Amino acid sequence: MPTLALRALGAALLLSATAAACAADQVVTLPLKEAWFEGEIVHYVSTDISDPGIAKKQGINYVPALADTLKPGMPVEKAYKFPGDEQATVLPSIPRPLGGANADASYSPLWVLVMVRWKPGITLHTLKSEEAVLAAEEKGEVELTRTRIVANWPVVRARGAALQGVR
Template structure:
């Protein structure tokens, strides 16, 4: 059964021209399809494995059986895999929001992934051993968990040149309950004065910021396309501590959100924050790969073609929410067909049937990273 979509396809010439001005939009060649299922399942954490070993080997798929939908993140409150009255080719997902402090001001974030299997299982996040590759990246953001009932504190927010949604976790034990610790500077001073103890934890988490001092992820009032407007359906509900985002589809069997990119020039065109330090995560082997189609079979992707493909599913040891972005073009578009796996992609690149671009054609050979957590696994139903 074929699906109908409102997005128009682009010619090869239009694609190459568009990529020269705003090729970052290719990071979201995805769709949402009609599937109905309940949203009530916690994530399961695989056994621990070193990041370098996880990245090198293929893993079997321990998740949803064929036709089954699995919620991977416990903070997912509700979701729809298909459009519910809007034109855009995507579903929706509502997350529980969490509050933190930054320089004395409240900021709000969602939680999706963690590098430690025990922590991931306790909190209900996707276990991603590849995030341990961030160890040694000097500019990784910091999140301080304070003892007692105090809100956590984060070091950097979007707009800072070293902001990233990947945080190293720290534990702060406060000795003086009278202290107001709502900034990194205040914590550092308390530690220096002996009023608090600081412990660095061997733990990295993917906690994308949704709203921060002077800004936030933007709302798409039209809900017709993937990127224009932004990734939110509405302003965050701070009374009920929730936020609803666009939910996109990729092969194999996954639904994802978009939160930030390592490319500062492309971030405004994608309507997401820049997270420049995540480019180094790619260099250290902490990313997975995604291939986006710039021509071929018409479909629900942002460029008007079939859904994108990435190497692994959320929950598999070689998976990462931080995607190393590639674009592929059919050398002979008349030979185009629907592809669904990275094995097919690699074989056709080797044979010359697909042309490969690191990032997008205009950025090649330089690439970039997009942060696209996958809170839900669900069957792909797209057909040509």
């Protein structure tokens, strides 16, 4: 009997190792999206959003429960989105540094979208930071509208670094 038990254990270990090797060979490709952070382009992936129209348009998961993260004390920051796609979204934080050593406690991959609309007659120019967006609002160049749309957009490449597997 002990021999049968050892054979069964060996077969289970071999099966587990084979499954792990197969999983390691699989690759998922997601499109990188650009965003501005403090004057620099960073990249994120867009996987989930609480708005069905945007989810359908971008081909990502519609997750209405993401809007539940807007309760006080939840780690959701503003992301400044230009609904006409005049420019890339502006993010107020990123992991610092990127990866497992992130020390920026304010960073979260969950963002409540603030729509940035240019006012009529204003010459469009690129806003590359949260400070620039807020200054444009103060000057009367843009109108900011906070939504209840929450997106899951993890930052995967920034400041010359990238998460493992990101190319």
